[in-house]
Amino acid sequence: MELKFEDLTKKFAGFTAVDHINLVMTNGVYGLLGVNGAGKTTLMRMLCTLLEPSSGTITYNGNNIFKMDSEYRKRLGYLPQEFGFYPEFTVKDYLLYIAAIKGIRSTVARKRVRELIAKVGLSKAADRKMKKLSGGMKRRAGVAQAMLNNPEILVLDEPTAGLDPNERIRFRNLISELSEERLVLLSTHIVSDIEYIANEIWLMKDGTIMHKGTADEIINSMPENVWQCFVEKGMVSEYMKRYKISNMKAEPQGVELRIISLEKPSEDARRIEASLEDVFLYYFGEKAGDEDAAV
Amino acid sequence: MCSYIILEKRQVMKMLRFEIKKVFCTFKNKMAVVLLLVILVAVSMLTMNRVEYTDSEGNHISGMLGARSLRAEKKKWKGEITEDVLEAVVRENEAINNSPEALSDDIAEQDKAYAKKQGISGIAELINNAYSEWRDYNYFAIDNVSAKEAKRVYERRVSNLKTYLESGEETFTDSEKNYLIRQYEDLHTPFYYDYTDGWSALLQNISTFILVLALIIGFLVSGIFSSEFQTKADAIFFSAKLGRSRAVLSKMGAGFLITTVFYIIFMLLYTLVVLAALGTDGANCPIQMDMWRSVYNITFLQAYLLIVAGGYVGTLFAATLSMLASAMTRSTATAIIVPFIVLCAFPFLSRVITLPGICSFFPDQLLEIYITLKDFVLVELGGKVVNVIAVIIPIYALACLLLEPILYRVYKKAQVS
Ligand SMILES: Nc1ncnc2c1ncn2[C@@H]1O[C@H](COP(=O)(O)OP(=O)(O)O)[C@@H](O)[C@H]1O
Ligand SMILES: [Mg+2]
16 A cells, blocks of 8 residues: 655645645554644645645555545544534444444444444443543544544544643553554654654654654754753853753753754763654754643 | 445435434524424414304304304305305395394494304305405495395406406506416306315415424524534544545435425424314315405315425425535524525515516515415416416426535535645
C-alpha cells in the first residue's frame, strides 16, 4: 500500500494553508508535528476526502482517492480534532450508526461494536448518552468509531489534545496498540505524543513540511547545539534575549538553563544531547506543547 | 446475489431508522410533535363546534350533540331534490314564516321558528342562491320565491352564470366562458339531499390544519441535513464509506418518510375525529350544495381528497425546499424559515402587490384548494381551458421530484473544512 501526496496545495481565499506538499507513506506510524495553524488539520481533511485540494493530488496505489470515492473511504478511519456526535444517542447506538454509514453489515457491526467498546474501555458507559460522557470518554468513543471498519489508513488529528496527563498516557498506549499493521497518521503539537511511537516524523510549518525523518534524523538535522549551564537569577533575562532557551530549572545556587546555540553560550556551559523538544523549539520558536506534555 | 440485495436493503433500513431517530430524539422536535397534538385537539374542537342546532325550545346546541339532532332533522328530507321537493320546501318555508312563533316579536319565539327550518335549510340555501344577486347572497330570497319559480333552481344556476358572463364585469376569454358554461351544464341534477354538515365543517377548517401541519413537518425535517454540520459530526459522516452516497439517500428517505407518515397520520386523525363526531353522511352529495358556484363537478368526498392531495404536495414541496436549504446553508434556522416563506409569505405578498395571474400558481395555493374550489380560477394550456387545481398539483409534484437529485448532489459534494 502506498499513499502519495503530490504538490498538494490548499488555499482558502488567497491564504495558503497547505503548500505544495510531496510525501509518500506506506505502513507505519507517521507523526505530523506542528504548532497551531501549521496546516495539519487541513492536510488530514484532504486525506479523508473531506476537502478537495486547490491543486495537486493524493493517490492510493496510484489512484486518485477522490475518484476512488467509497472504494477509498472504506479503508479509512478518521478521528477529527474537534468532533461532534449525536448527543441523544447512546454510545452503542452512535457506534452502530457509524458502522451503518461505513457500510458494515449489521451482524458484523454488532460484534465489532461490542469488541471496540471493551477495547477502548467504555463497557460501563455503553448505554450512556453521548452528551453525558467526559471529554476523555468522548475521545475514546471517537477512536472506537475510527476503528470500526478495521481501517488500513487511520488518521488521528490531535488525539491527545485537552486530555489530562494520565489519560494522555493511556491514550498513547491505546494508539500504539491500534497502530499495528496499518498506516497511521497522527498529528500533534506535543512532541512526547509521537517521540517514541512514530516511525517517521514530519515537521510542518506554514503549510509546508520543513523536515522529515526518524526522531534521530530530525534531531541531527538541527544545525545548532544544545548546552546546559548555571547562571545567576539576575542573568536569566539577558540569556533569554540572546538565546533560545528550551528549558529552565530553578536551583538554590542559580538557574539551570538549557540553551540552543551554535556557539558555547558561557565558559561553564556543557554540551548535551539534543532532544526532539529542543528541535521543535529551534524550528518553531516556541515551546512544544503545554505544561503537562512532559509526562 | 439475492441475499446480497437483501443485506443491502437491510442496511439502508438501518441507516434510515437511525436518521429518523436523530430527528425525534431532539428536545425541540419532541416539543413540535406535542404542539401538533395540541393543535390537532384544538382544531378538531373548533371544527366540531361549527355545527350548530337550535332545538324546539330555541336553545342553541353545538358540537356532537347538535350534529346528531341536525342530522335527524335533515334526514327527514333526504333524497333527490326534484322539482316537487323544491316546491314543497318553498311551501314549508312559507308555512313556518306564517306561524305564530315567526310572527312574534319575541326573539326566543323567532328562534323556535328558525328551529323548524333546519331540516330544509340545505335546500332553502339552494333556492336562496338561485335567486340572489351574483356576489350578494340573500338569506331571505326564498321568502319571495313562488312555488313555481322554485322549480327553476337548477336552470337559474346556469342562466345566472350566463348573465354574469355577459355583464362585462369579468375578464374571461371566450373559451374560458365556454368552459364555465359547459361545466355548469354538465353538473348532474337533481342534487341528492342529505345531512352534509360533517363534511362541510371538516372542509372549512382543513386548510388551517394543513398549514399548521406543513409548517411543523417543515420544522421536523429542517435539521436532517444541517445538523451534521451544526453538531460537527460532518467530518466523520462524510469520511465514512457511504457518507457521500447511501447515507445521503437515507437522509432524503427519512425526510420523505417523516413528511408522508406525519401528514397521513395527522390528516387521518383530524378527519376521523371530526367525522366520528359530526357524521360521515353526505359524502356523495355534490359540493355545489356548499359552494353553489363551484365549477368543480365533484362530491364532498372527492373535494376532500383533492384538498388532502393538494395539501400533501404543498407540504412535501415546503419540506423538500426546507431540506434543500438545510443542506445548502447548513443552518437549521434558515431551513425552518423556508416553509414559512413558501406557505405564508407568498399569500401576504399577493395581497401587497397584485399579480393575479401568477398568484394562483404560488405554492400556498396547494393548501388553499378549499377556496379555489369556490372560485373561477382558470388557465389556458395549449388552447385548452383547465382549472388551476389540475395544473398546480402535478406541477409541484414534479417540482418535488426534480428537487430530489439537486438535494442529493448538494449534500454529496459538501466540503468540510
Ligand atoms: N475553512 C477555512 N477558511 C479559511 N482559513 C482556514 C480554513 N480552515 C483552516 N484555515 C486556516 O488554515 C490554517 C491552517 O489551519 P489548520 O489546518 O487547522 O492548522 P492546524 O491543524 O495545524 O492547527 C490556519 O491559519 C487556519 O486559520
Ligand atoms: Mg488542527
